[in-house]
Amino acid sequence: MNILLIEDDVVLADGLTHTLNASGYSVTGASTGAYAEQLLLAQDFDLIVLDLGLPDMDGLEWLRKLRSRKIPLPVLILTARDGVNDRINGIEQGADDYMSKPFELRELEARVHALIRRCYGGFSNDIVLGRLTLDTHNHQLLVNGQTINLSAREYGVLEILLLQAGKVVSKDRIAQRLTVDGDALTDNAVEIYIHRLRKRIEPFGTLIRTVRGLGYLLERSDDE
Secondary structure (H helix, E strand, C coil), X not given: CEEEEECCCHHHHHHHHXXXXXXXXXEEEECCHHHHHHHHHHCCCCEEEEECECCCCEHHHHHHHHHHCCCCCCEEEEECCCCHHHHHHHHHCCCCEEEECCCCHHHHHHHHHHHHHHHHCCCCCEEEECCEEXXXXXXXXXXXXXXECCCHHHHHXXXXXXXXXXXXXXXXXXXXXXXXXXXXXXXXXXXXXXXXXXXXXXXXXXXXXXXXXXXXXXXXCCCC
């Protein structure tokens, strides 16, 4: 899952990035609202962590503009503004959750995970398609209760395909999901991970179809 972190405090941003990376998320940072806008146009994200005290604009104004464009990405506000009215205003402007500084990293990690689970995977830790169950808490693939071993990148590919099951996911989106420390994957590398996943999951009635020129689509096979 790709997270856009909009935070101008370099030390805090580094800490958040380290914590979220350790939890399996890919984090892209922006220290200004303007740069965050550029990133949104260039990349796909699954969640936004937003500081309100940005150097070039107020975070709430940035959020209002986001919602006015009907962009439904879940947004977690992270701010020093801790009054009740501040919280109410943040939620009314379109935030999905609100945390006040200072905070515990473990709590933020839990809230990020809960938001993603609620917005993309229902209220369960599991994403289920046919005989496949992806345990997003433990980062495991289960088939009929038995664990199927996946590498971290194989898991990342399968997670994004399962979250978008029945929809085409572009090769670029998959490459972004697997990018670590700015080291982007090549198209050939993505194809290799898709090939490996096919060998692992197709015997259990789930197919990864190539939609030429568009990307990949995960679906149950007809005989399932």
